[in-house]
Amino acid sequence: MSDPTEPRGEAPRAHDLDPDVALEEPGAASPATGTATVDARATATGPGGPTEPDAPPPSRWHTMLRQIATGNALISVLSVILALIVGAIMIAFTDERVQETSAYFFARPSDMLGAIWDSVSGAYAALFQGSIYNFRRDTFLAGIRPLTETLTFATPLIAGGLGVALAFRVGMFNIGGRGQMLIAASVAGWIGFGFDLPWGLHMLVALIGGMVGGAIWAGIAGVLKARTGAHEVIVTIMLNYVAFYLVSWMLRTPGLLQAPGSSNPKTPGMKDTAIFPALLGPQFNLHLGFLLALAATFLVWWILNRSSLGFKFRAVGINPNAARVAGINVKSMYVYAMLISGALLGLAGVNQVLGTVTTGFTAGIDAGIGFDAITVALLGRSTPWGTFAAGILFGAFKAGGFSMQAAEGVPIEIVLVVQSLIVLFIAAPPLVRTIFRLPDPNAKPKRARKAAKKEVAAK
C-alpha cells in the first residue's frame, strides 16, 4: 500500500515550477492529485500562456468557451447527470410495470415507454421532494422541511468527511471512522445521560468528551504508525472491530451503558441539558450540530491553509522525505493529524447521540457514516469546502432516498450506486469527456499546437 496522497504521475513536474505555489494549490495534495495538477498545469501553460509566443492569441470567447467545456465544474455536473442516468436505467429495469409492458413492446411500445417514464420520473420527483422542497405541502415552512432534513443528514457526513480529508492531506487513510464514531458516541452519550450539569455546560462537556474519545481512538493508529511503522489502514480497520465489540459489551452490561431496568443493549435517553438545541424551532430536526460542522469546516480550512501546522501537514502529505529533510518532525505530524482526524469523526459521533438520535443508542449508532465519510472526502477532493459541499449533496441523497423508498418503493440502496458512480466519474474526467465528446484541456487548441511543438523540439 502506498500513501494515498503521494504525488504521482505528472504531479512532480508541475510542482517543479514553484513548490510553494504547488502547496497553496488546494487540489494539489488531494488524492486526485494527478488530475488536479494536470488541470493546474493546463491553465498555467494553456491558451494565451507564455509557451506559445508565435501563436496569435485566441479570441476571448474562444478561451472562455474552452474553459467552460474543460473546467472541473462542468465535469462535476456531467458526472452527477451520468450517475442519475445509470440510476434511472436501474430503476426502470427493475420496475414491475416496465417488465410487464416489455412483454408486448413491439405491439404497443408506448406502454413500456410510458411505464419507464412513470417509474423514473416518480422516483426522482420523490428524491427531489424528499431532499429539497416538497410542492405538495400548503405552506412554505412545511414545503421547505425536506431541505432542513438534508442539512441534518449532511451534518455528520460533513464532520466525518473533514476528518477523513484531513488525514488524506497528510498522506494517511483513516478507514477507522466507524470505531472513532462509536467511541465518541459512547463517551458523549455516557456524559449525556449519566451526569447532571447545567444547560450548556453539560452539552459542552459531552461534546468535548466525545471528541477526545474519538481523537484517542484514532491517535492509537497515529502513535503506532509513528512509533512502530504499523500501517494505519490495518490498525484503523482492526480498531473498528475492537470498538464495535467493546461498545456492544458495554451496551449489554448493567452499570456501564445499558439503560437501567432494561435488558436491551441500548442506553437510556439523553438528558435535556445535553441535547443540541433545534436551530429552527421544534418542528424541524435541524440542530446545533450543523453549525458545529460549519465551524469545523472553517477550522479545518484555517488549519490546512493558514496555520504553520497545516503547512507541515501538507508538506508531509506531498513528500514525507522532503518534509523530513526540511526539518519537519514527520512522526509527530502523523500523530497530530490522526488526533484531529479522530476528533472530527468524534464530532460526527457526538452529533448522532446528542442531536439526531437522542432517545438512547445502540451499537449501530454510526449508521455507516464512518465509511460514507470516505466517499464524501473523495468527492470533495479532500478540501474543506469541497467536503462541505459533498456532504450536503450526499445528505440530500440520503434524505431523498428515504422518501423515494417510502413513496415509490425504490430501495434506498440505489442512492449508494448513484453516489459511488458520481465519485467514480468525477475522479476520471477523461472518461466523462469521452462520453460527452468534450475537448481535452491538455490538447492545445489547433492554432497553438504547432508553436508548442516547435518549443519542445528546441528543448
Place this chain on the structure above:
Amino acid sequence: MTRTAEHHDVSPQAVTLDTTVVTSWKAPIAFAIFTVVALALAVFAPRSGDTTYRWSRETDAIQVPDLVVPAEQALWAVVALLAVATVYSVLLVRSKRRVPLWLIVVFAILFMFGFLTWAGAGSSLPMIGLLFGSLSLAVPLIFGSLAGVIGERAGVVNIAIEGQLLAGAFTAAVVASVTGQPWLGLVAAMVAGMLVGMVLAAFAIKYFVDQIIVGVVLNVLVTGLTSFFFSQVLAPNAATLNTPPRFDRLPIPLLSDIPIIGPVFFRQTVIVYLMYIAVALVFFGLFYTRWGLRVRAVGEHPQAADTVGINVNRTRFWNVALAGAIAGLGGTFFTIGSGIAFNKEMTAGAGFIALAAVIFGQWDPIKATLAALLFGFASNLQNTLSVIGSPVPSEFMLMLPYVVTIFAVAGLVGRSRPPAADGKPYIKS
C-alpha cells in the same frame, strides 16, 4: 526502540566486511505484555478442573486418545515458560541479536495453549471442529488475500476485494439458483469478480485515478448494486432466484482417514480444495515462472520492465482481472459454499480482513494465507468457546483476532515494505 550495532566479521579470505545488525525491542515488549496477560489470568481468574482436548470424533476409523490437562497447573507452567521466553528474547536483543522467528511461533503456540486450557477448564474442547471451522472461515479470506497479493505485486492496490467477494457471492447465488448447477455459479462468480477487477484496472491504469479511491468506491458500488437487486428482484422471487444449491463435502479417499489432519483438511468442499490449488499455484507462479517474474517486475520497477519489452499496463490490467476472478471465487464460499441464500452485505468486511492479511503477510502468498488462517482460527475460537461456556464475555473473544493483529502489526511485523511501485500508475513518457 531500534538500535544499530556494528559487527566486524573477518571472513577466511581476510577481507573485512562491515555488517549492520538492526535489533528491535518490539518483540520483547510484545512478549512481556502477553506474559503479563497470562499471569493476570492465573492470578486473578484462576480456574480449576481438567481441560480435555478431543482429537478425534467417534466416527473416525483411527482414534487418537484425548489429551487431559489440569487447567490450573498447566496455566502456571505456561506462564513460567512464557517468562523464560521473554527473558531469553531480552537477552538476545541486549546482545544485539535478533529474536528468531521460531521463538515467536513457539511463544504464540504456548500462549494459545495456555489460554485454551484456562478457558476450557472443566470441559472438553473439540479440536477437530475448532480447526475444521477455522479453515472453512478462512477460505474467503485466503482467496481475497491471494487476489490482494497478485494485484499489489503487479503494482495495483486492490481495496475492492470486499466488492469482489460480494459480487462473487451474489452472482454465484443467482446463477446457481437459476441453473441448479453450483459449478456454473462458481464460473459466474469468477466472471463477476473479474469484471469488478477490470473496472478497477481500467480506472487505475487507463484514467490514472487514485487506486484507493477506485477501490473504496467500487466497494460502495457493488454493495449498492447487490443490495438494490436483492431488495428489488431477489427478495420477491426468492424461490427461483435465491435458493442456491450447495457444494457437498467431498472426502478424499485415504487422505481423509489420517488422524487429525484428514478430518480437518480433506473432508471439505470443492471450494476448499480449489483454495489449496490456488495457493500453491500463486506461490509457484509468482516466484518460479516467467509470469511471476513479469508481475513482480511491473510492480517493483515498471520503467525497467518497460525497457526490456514488457507491456506494463497490459500486464497490470490482466493480472488485476485475474486477481478479481480469484476473489470472486472466494465469494462463492458465502452462498453456494455454505448453502446459504444471498443477503445484503453478507461478506461483512471479510474483504478488509483479507486486505489486512495481505499486509500482515508482507505481500507473500504463503504468509498471507497463514495470516488469513489466523483470522479464521480466532473467529472460530469464539464460536467454540461460546458453545462450551467461556468465562470471557463473547465480545472480548470476538475482539481477540483484531487486537492480536494490531499487536502483531505493531510489534512483530513492523514496517513492512510493499512492492516499490505499488499504487503508482505507470505513465509511459
